Amino acid sequence: MKKKLTVLLLFLLTFSFSSCEKDDICDANTPTTPRLVFEFYDISNASVLKNVNNLKVIGEGMTEGIVFNESATDDSKYLANGNTISIPLKTDMNTTTYRFILNSGNSNPTLIDTDEVTFNYTRRDVFVSRACGFKVLFTFDPSNAIVHxxxxxxxxxxxxxxxxxxxxxDNENETHIKVFF
Structure with missing residues (x-):
């Protein structure tokens, strides 16, 4: 009887551990779908970075802009000030259109400038891991990358x-687009 009880306990113990799996948690440092990285330059001196002032970027079909300042609680969360920004591309289409509004919110409407830029690209899904799933990599259309x-x-x-x-x-560690203004 004692032998049967020992075998039964050993069997139950073995069975209970056989159903355990490794936790599937995607590490925050795992590279995922990259955003498009812009740097802004002075048109009169092409080697000098130039800061944009109150740049608001709104995607086609969006009512509000991309959030650049997550800690802000008012409309300033949509404004970029600096010489570098990163924006996402659509992962379910081969084009993405944005309006880039310079001096957004200025009380003088003649100082607000808006350009619309459409990015044309192909997409490739790449498996990252079971926990992280897939990421999308983009390649600009060589014949018509940008419509401005x-x-x-x-x-x-x-x-x-x-x-x-x-x-x-394929990563966010390099500049993809340079804008001269």
């Missing part, structure tokens, strides 16, 4: 020149 226009069309573009620096968007 001023809004309204009667105004001049504030982004005077846009340069694609990296056609493959």
């Amino acid at each position: 226009k001023a809004i309204p069309a009667t105004k001049l573009k504030w982004m005077q020149f846009i340069s694609v620096e990296k056609s493959n968007i």
Whole structure:
């Protein structure tokens, strides 16, 4: 009887551990779908970075802009001030359109400039891990990577020149787009 009880306990113990699995938690440091990284430069001296002032970036179909300042509680959370920004591309389409509004919120409407930029690309899903799933990598369309226009069309573009620096968007550690203004 004692032998049967020992075998039964050993069997139950073995069975209970056989159903355990490793926890599937995606580490926060795991690279996921990269955002598009912009740097802004002075058009009169192309090697000098230039800060944008109160830049608001709104995606097509969005009512509010991309959040650049998560700690802000008012509309300033949508404003970028600096010479570098990162924005996401759509992972379910081959184009993404954004309005870039310079001097957003200025009380003088003539000082507010809006350019609309459409990015054309192909997508590739890459398996990261069971915990993290897939990430999407992008490659700009070599024949028509960017379509750029001023809004309204009667105004001049504030982004005077846009340069694609990296056609493959596979990480956020490098500049993909340079904007000269």
